[in-house]
Amino acid sequence: MSAAALYALLRKSVTICLDFDASKQRQRRPKEAKGGHMSTPSLSRFIRTNLESILDAWEQFAQNLSAEKNMEGGALREHAANILLAIAIDLDKLQTSVEQSEKPMGRAPPSAGEADAESNGTSRVSKDFSVNDTMSEFRALRASVLYLWSVINTVAPDTVDKPARFNEAIDQALTDLLWRCTAGTDRMTRWFDILLSSSPDLNCLTDLEGRLIYANKALTDLYGTHLSGVIGKKFSDLGRHSVPDLGQLIARVVATKTTCRGDLSYMLDSHAQASYEYLLIPVFDGGGRIEAVAGTAREVSERHAMLELATDHATYDKLSSLPNRALFFDLLKRETIRSERTGLPLALLLINLDGFKGVNERFGHEGGDLLLREAARRIQSRVREMDTVARIGGDEFTVILPDVRNTAHVGLLAQQIIDELGRPFTVLDNDIVISGSIGISLFPQDTGLPEDLFRNAGQAMSASKNTGRNRFNFFMQSMREASGTRMKIIGELRHALAQRQFVLTFQPIVDLGTLDIVKAEALLQWQHPTEGLLHPPQFIGLAEEAGLIGAIDEWVMGEAVMRAREWSALRGEPFQISVNRSSAELLSKAPLKRWDAQLTMMRSVWNCISIEFDESVLLHDLPWVRERLETFQLAGAQLSIDDFGTNYSSMSTLRKYHIDFLKIDRSFVRDMAADMESRTFAETIVAMGHRLGLEVIAEGVETAEQRDWLKMVGCDYAQGHLFSPPVSAQDFEHLLMA
Structure with missing residues (x-):
């Protein structure tokens, strides 16, 4: 239905109501006021007196809005009545000349109907009303009231400003409502900003030229400034250079439309070197065109320092080039401390190669070493860069998984490692099939001590072996009891x-x-x-x-x-x-x-x-x-x-x-x-x-x-x-x- 046809229907509906109201007016003609003009009721009183007539016309109009076709009539009338009564209250309020001039621009103090505007705006947003639908409701109310007012009342000097006051009031109500409609979006934006600002990671958005359009608090703190000090600037403008150059990396993402990741370092004010892992991701619009670049970086200086320490003390396993048992326990202790600081759980996997002993005995140390090196490579291929794989001796490996957000992902990784170890190995021109048994323990859920974490993983691994091998088990408290029972039985066997x-x-x-x-x-x-x-x-x-x-x-x-x-x-x-x-x-x-x-x-x-x-x-x-x-x-x-x-x-x-x-x-x-x-x-x-x-x-x-x-x-x-x-x-x- 066109706007003209819709308005014609509205006028027809209003005329029906006016015929009824005019007949009542003729039965009781108002007395003439001084100066020869008839006494005209206030517009607010007029709205209250003719509320039902206005709503009758309004209901017929509103049902033609696409967003309101499926709404009950009672709900429509109640909604419109709330708006009209809020406006009537506002019309009764005296205004200064300043308030009157600012009100059409929505800058006047909130009206008496502020709470109604909030509820009406929230109601319309929750019912999927568009801004046009909402404004159409107000336009219909404006047309209904003004037309009814002009028909019933003759124009007199003291009534000239009443329609203007009504327009001002409805403009203010509309402004209040539209503000409330967008408040939810603003609130969500604010929440996301708080979330990103509370992260210790560096997060940013840049345009295609590499100019910053957003930076979280961790990033602005790194540069010793505020958000206003970085917006619109390139990283090269901020006075602290990184290796490699971030501007070139951003340009590469824009040119290739692909993700870019790697390591970079900054020279801090203390002249210390800070190391970061970064990730740059292209952001696409609805048409598939790149419109921005999102970036995040996490400081890994502590991890790099640990690796350097490990190298200095020769704490790597020579066969597999993995951290050995001594370094593993040092890294495990450090990661548990970090887990306590970040609040993110840690998982430990203990892996034993089922059948390795037979391979070692059949092919000697040469064949056993070949299998161990390949097993180490396969385990490493399944983990994240931030995870730590170690060989703690013989045919046992460990994996430290920091920043665990979902334990289901830990189980998925364990199964992937089992699948990798289950594929045939080539040992001295022979195809050999082994398997892996894995035990998993979580920090701090299972324990608050690194040594107990390792012990728990061992008990879970034993459970995997005792229930058929080639599987993984998460540690459960019952395993500790079973382990105690097991040791008790072994002790009793010695005397049997x-x-x-x-x-x-x-x-x-x-x-x-x-x-x-x-x-x-x-x-x-x-x-x-x-x-x-x-x-x-x-x-x-x-x-x-x-x-x-x-x-x-x-x-x-x-x-x-x-x-x-x-x-x-x-x-x-x-x-x-x-x-x-x-x-x-x-x-x-x-x-x-x-x-x-x-x-x-x-x-x-x-x-x-x-x-x-x-x-x-x-x-x-x-x-x-x-x-x-x-x-x-x-x-x-x-x-x-x-x-x-x-x-x-x-x-x-x-x-x-x-x-x-x-x-x-x-x-x-x-x-x-x-x-x-x-x-x-x-x-x-x-x-x-x-x-x-x-x-x-x-x-x-x-x-x-x-x-x-x-x-x-x-x-x-x-x-x-x-x-x-x-x-x-x-x-x-x-x-x-x-």
């Missing part, structure tokens, strides 16, 4: 042998052809004085970590040899007992303690001991592993691969190690009734074993259906609860005699 707390049980292995018991597997348990009966997964890992596994293995071997001798005599023929050996012990290159004593025991019961070990031991193809297994065989023991099928050993590997038995993993036996794939896999293992001249033992047989199917496909032996659970030596002897 002397106090005869270990128990050996035996599970029968039957010949599927005759269902006779022909072998047994020795299974270790720990009768803990307070925790009850503990199974191997609950303590074997701790025994390996504490270096106790050798003594435990020797005790198990002694018990197994004694029972094998007794039961062979009872049966009148050799009776074989399977004994599990630790994978960690077999894979370790370190000399095995008590090795000779165990070999001597095995020779005394020739062919009565079978050594069981995990299939993963063969995957590394380490020469000392092959030598140890051959030594077992030379002592009269046979070899059995436990849980076969979970690591996919090749047929050539089985031939190379002269294995005697394959034990089908219980997971395939358990699922074979419902899972055709598991059944096929188990059948394949049996066929492959027989083709290689090996005998096959199925573990975890629980049902007659499983037993019969295994017998049908030619499996040689089976063990499981269908035949008997693990029992004591005395009960096992009764089974043999039954």
Whole structure:
């Protein structure tokens, strides 16, 4: 609708109201005042008297504004009424000649309706009114009131200035309202200025010529001036030069429309050198044209000083060129102090390379060093320039992450490092796959002390290793409790042998052809004085970590040899007992303690001991592993691969190690009734074993259906609860005699 048509509609609406009001006026003609003129009511009284008539016309007009079409009529009338009543109050107020002359320019003192102007302005801004919409409302009110006034009243000397007063009042109201409309924007601008001014970083905006159009307090303080002293000037005009030249850098950003970052230095008044990291970013308008350059810089003098100190004291790891353990703890302490000063949290990552020990043993120090250098490079490639990567010894690295604003980003970085370490490494022309376990601790959330921060990260890293490796964990208070429990168990393990707390049980292995018991597997348990009966997964890992596994293995071997001798005599023929050996012990290159004593025991019961070990031991193809297994065989023991099928050993590997038995993993036996794939896999293992001249033992047989199917496909032996659970030596002897 055009403005002319809109105004015509308004006039028509007002005329309807005027017809009604004029009829009432004719019924009571006002008396003539002195001088022959009729007495005319004041404009403020006129507005109050005819408020509803004015609002009737106003409502019809307002509904044609695009911003008001969806508003309720009651809300429209209330809004207009508030404005008119505020103006009426202002009209009642006496004015000086100065106030009268300044009011149309909006410079008079606030009117009595100031609060209404604020609420009306805020209301319109919140309802997405444009300035034009808001001004149209006022123009409609002006037209309604003046037209109604001119129709009802005859012009008299004392009424000439009333419309002028009304115009002045409405101008003042409009000025108040427009000021309130922009107050929100001004307030937001002020808040951003306060935010930037409170930052210790240097922040600025320049035009395309490099002249400053904004500078925060930190920047103006650096130059010893105020904002007015730098606006419109170039950095070269401010009397303190930087290296490199900022003007040239800004020109490069404008020319290339790309971000520019780097280091620069300033000579301070104290003649000290201040170092900064800077970032210059092009600012584009809505059309994609560069209109300004935004810049920020952070002082890094302290960090540079720390690095120089590190160089002077030779505190870098020669292999990786990273800070070593001593420097790491110094840097960690400094960063925690800085974190306390800035109020920004700090994160510490402790990284351990899973599988590095095997690589080092297989390829020697040369191969291990190559892997460590590449691992260091990969970790560094994922962190920020402000972060610190250190190698604290062996296969352990740390990353110090200052200024952490979101812990989710820390987890994301940890996963990126894990992904990098999971990619194959090339070591002496061999592709090697390792992984990384990471522990994360936060300062000051987890602790306020640097040494505790490192300890917490270590506990979180241990949790990552204990839950499958190749993952990260944030430190939790429960880990500290778990660590205490772990150390307690290790201490108790040291006394378990002397106090005869270990128990050996035996599970029968039957010949599927005759269902006779022909072998047994020795299974270790720990009768803990307070925790009850503990199974191997609950303590074997701790025994390996504490270096106790050798003594435990020797005790198990002694018990197994004694029972094998007794039961062979009872049966009148050799009776074989399977004994599990630790994978960690077999894979370790370190000399095995008590090795000779165990070999001597095995020779005394020739062919009565079978050594069981995990299939993963063969995957590394380490020469000392092959030598140890051959030594077992030379002592009269046979070899059995436990849980076969979970690591996919090749047929050539089985031939190379002269294995005697394959034990089908219980997971395939358990699922074979419902899972055709598991059944096929188990059948394949049996066929492959027989083709290689090996005998096959199925573990975890629980049902007659499983037993019969295994017998049908030619499996040689089976063990499981269908035949008997693990029992004591005395009960096992009764089974043999039954």
